[in-house]
Amino acid sequence: MTLRKIIKNNTKLTCAWYVFENWLAGYRLKKGNLKTTSGSRHSGMSLEDSVNYIDKVFADYLDYGKIHNFYGTVAEIGPGDNFGVALCILNSGAQSVHAIDRWKPIKNLNEQKRIYQKLSHRVGFEKLFDGTPNEDNIQGLVYHQGVSAEQFFKQTNVKFDFIISRAVMEHLFDPLEALTSMANALKPGGMMIHRIDLRDHGMFSGHHPLTHLMINEKLWKIMTNKSGRPNRILAPHYKNWLNSNELSGDFFITRLTGITEEITPQKWEQIPYEMREESLKIVKSIKHKISSQYQNMKNSDLSIAGCVLIGKK
Numbered sequence: 169m170t171l172r173k174i175i176k177n178n179t180k181l182t183c184a185w186y187v188f189e190n191w192l193a194g195y196r197l198k199k200g201n202l203k204t205t206s207g208s209r210h211s212g213m214s215l216e217d218s219v220n221y222i223d224k225v226f227a228d229y230l231d232y233g234k235i236h237n238f239y240g241t242v243a244e245i246g247p248g249d250n251f252g253v254a255l256c257i258l259n260s261g262a263q264s265v266h267a268i269d270r271w272k273p274i275k276n277l278n279e280q281k282r283i284y285q286k287l288s289h290r291v292g293f294e295k296l297f298d299g300t301p302n303e304d305n306i307q308g309l310v311y312h313q314g315v316s317a318e319q320f321f322k323q324t325n326v327k328f329d330f331i332i333s334r335a336v337m338e339h340l341f342d343p344l345e346a347l348t349s350m351a352n353a354l355k356p357g358g359m360m361i362h363r364i365d366l367r368d369h370g371m372f373s374g375h376h377p378l379t380h381l382m383i384n385e386k387l388w389k390i391m392t393n394k395s396g397r398p399n400r401i402l403a404p405h406y407k408n409w410l411n412s413n414e415l416s417g418d419f420f421i422t423r424l425t426g427i428t429e430e431i432t433p434q435k436w437e438q439i440p441y442e443m444r445e446e447s448l449k450i451v452k453s454i455k456h457k458i459s460s461q462y463q464n465m466k467n468s469d470l471s472i473a474g475c476v477l478i479g480k481k
């Protein structure tokens with residue numbers, strides 16, 4: 169058995185590994201090293217898959233927001249290694265896209281070049297590049313690299329028509345405080361759309377899908393607060409946040425605990441009964457072992473493993 173397997177099989181050893189990894193991330197941050205593989209989405213993807221992914225993410229935003237196009241000033245948090253979605257947003261009618269990323273996702277420049285070249289052949293996209301199609305020549309894109317969303321929205325004077333993210337909120341140290349700053353940065357009539365993955369991101373793969381909730385808060389903090397691993401802010405936290413501020417909000421479920429396939433965003437009652445029951449059974453099997461702050465949550469809330477949060481001002 170390899171050392172990796174020995175560590176993975178034992179949750180205590182796995183925790184110790186993440187404490188070390190988190191310390192290392194803090195050390196790298198102190199040295200100004202912002203490189204990460206989180207967000208290197210297009211690395212190793214075929215050109216066709218990359219373009220399909222960009223189109224899907226863009227179409228999902230329109231679908232979630234029930235809008236036909238973007239307009240005005242848009243903030244995309246954590247775009248990852250490529251600005252294809254920002255290009256689609258600009259082409260649909262936005263004047264500018266502010267891309268905000270705390271880290272520098274590692275990218276393959278040849279793959280990136282091919283993606284921008286392919287997109288530049290689409291009707292309307294060619295005018296979005298000021299010269300050779302690449303990320304440095306996108307007109308209307310303002311890249312805030314090395315700036316966390318928490319910091320950016322606290323400080324910015326820019327007001328946004330849209331603030332969007334996908335697979336990012338779960339990596340923020342304090343996403344609820346950041347959401348409040350985002351709400352302040354929205355224009356009247358503005359909208360935020362966040363797709364959030366509430367799973368453990370493979371930290372305890374091979375174990376029960378809620379194993380991460382067994383760990384106490386203090387230990388979780390030193391396992392994750394520098395590395396950007398999941399923050400364990402769950403569905404009820406987001407729903408409470410939506411209920412406690414001036415935005416009119418909506419909350420849809422995209423995944424259930426222990427169920428592999430994604431679901432189209434929907435309300436709990438709309439999800440097929442058998443699927444809900446299967447997930448609830450998985451939640452109940454670990455409920456007595458998880459830490460007290462999560463034990464107080466409803467089983468149906470612990471069953472929510474992915475969601476879309478919409479807030480309108």
Ligand SMILES: C[S@@+](CC[C@H](N)C(=O)[O-])C[C@H]1O[C@@H](n2cnc3c(N)ncnc32)[C@H](O)[C@@H]1O
Nearest residue numbers: 207209246247248269270271316317334335339
């Ligand atoms: C899992 S990737 C998602 C990338 C892309 N949105 C997608 O769906 O393919 C998470 C992204 O969020 C960025 N990120 C993580 N924490 C952040 C923070 N606090 N503020 C801004 N960006 C952050 C990462 O650097 C990365 O680009």
